[in-house]
Amino acid sequence: MTSSIEPKTFLVFGATGQTGQHFTSLALQAGHRVRALARTPSKLSSEHPNLDVRKGSVSDANSGVDLDDLVGGTDVVVSMLGDVEMQRERKVNTEFVQRLVPAMRRNGVKRFLYQAGGLSKAPGRPLSPALWAIRKTIARGYDGQHRDNEAVMEYLTDEAPDIEWMVHRAGIGSNGESKGVLERSTRRPSIGTFADCAAYNLRTVMDAAAIHTCDFSMYRKA
Numbered sequence: 001m002t003s004s005i006e007p008k009t010f011l012v013f014g015a016t017g018q019t020g021q022h023f024t025s026l027a028l029q030a031g032h033r034v035r036a037l038a039r040t041p042s043k044l045s046s047e048h049p050n051l052d053v054r055k056g057s058v059s060d061a062n063s064g065v066d067l068d069d070l071v072g073g074t075d076v077v078v079s080m081l082g083d084v085e086m087q088r089e090r091k092v093n094t095e096f097v098q099r100l101v102p103a104m105r106r107n108g109v110k111r112f113l114y115q116a117g118g119l120s121k122a123p124g125r126p127l128s129p130a131l132w133a134i135r136k137t138i139a140r141g142y143d144g145q146h147r148d149n150e151a152v153m154e155y156l157t158d159e160a161p162d163i164e165w166m167v168h169r170a171g172i173g174s175n176g177e178s179k180g181v182l183e184r185s186t187r188r189p190s191i192g193t194f195a196d197c198a199a200y201n202l203r204t205v206m207d208a209a210a211i212h213t214c215d216f217s218m219y220r221k222a
């Protein structure tokens with residue numbers, strides 16, 4: 001029996017993170033190739049023949065990472081980046097995405113999924129009072145990350161209409177067992193697991209209907 005999937009080459013940022021590790025495993029299991037940029041490549045224990053790990057950081061434009069070399073030859077870019085401490089001081093993800101998108105253009109790569117948070121506000125859409133209340137209280141330590149995610153969404157909306165971008169405003173609560181299948185939602189985020197969010201990212205980045213959306217993910221009703 002022949003496989004129905006068309007193998008793609010994914011460029012993954014944040015592959016060593018809680019969502020990114022699941023995403024990388026799932027993409028490899030599905031027969032895709034993964035190229036990953038990692039500050040600490042040894043955190044990715046797998047030595048899969050379709051996994052190409054390159055050492056580097058996204059937060060320093062002068063770190064020697066050649067973005068054209070990294071992006072060239074890939075089909076799809078996925079970012080599950082986060083550095084809560086650094087994002088309190090600087091919009092590091094926004095600065096990086098502003099360098100990444102031109103590199104994607106130069107190399108003819110159009111598809112891009114960026115994982116933000118369920119408490120990050122999408123451009124032109126208010127956050128509900130309940131989500132604001134959570135953000136300003138128990139989740140206040142992540143405010144810098146949300147402000148950075150919001151600046152990424154604004155940049156993509158205003159400056160990158162030619163890129164097939166999509167933003168996943170994920171609500172993640174645990175690294176536990178799967179709780180089901182997440183689907184795109186404009187209503188509110190489910191509290192998902194990292195693995196379910198990674199599976200959602202893999203499905204959604206291939207879904208043309210998700211282009212230019214900044215939606216939440218919600219568990220499908222049984």
Ligand SMILES: NC(=O)c1ccc[n+]([C@@H]2O[C@H](COP(=O)([O-])OP(=O)(O)OC[C@H]3O[C@@H](n4cnc5c(N)ncnc54)[C@H](OP(=O)(O)O)[C@@H]3O)[C@@H](O)[C@H]2O)c1
Pocket residue numbers: 013014015016017018019020037038039040043056057058059060080081082083115116117118145149169170171172173
């Ligand atoms: N965690 C949550 O509960 C949660 C909930 C909802 C939404 N989100 C969103 O999802 C995103 C990813 O979350 P996560 O929990 O999966 O992330 P995470 O576990 O914190 O991992 C972040 C990833 O980004 C990488 N990274 C950070 N700074 C980097 C740099 N300068 N250069 C290269 N790589 C860098 C980290 O690499 P290292 O291994 O080198 O540190 C790691 O692979 C977050 O930014 C957030 O907006 C998270």
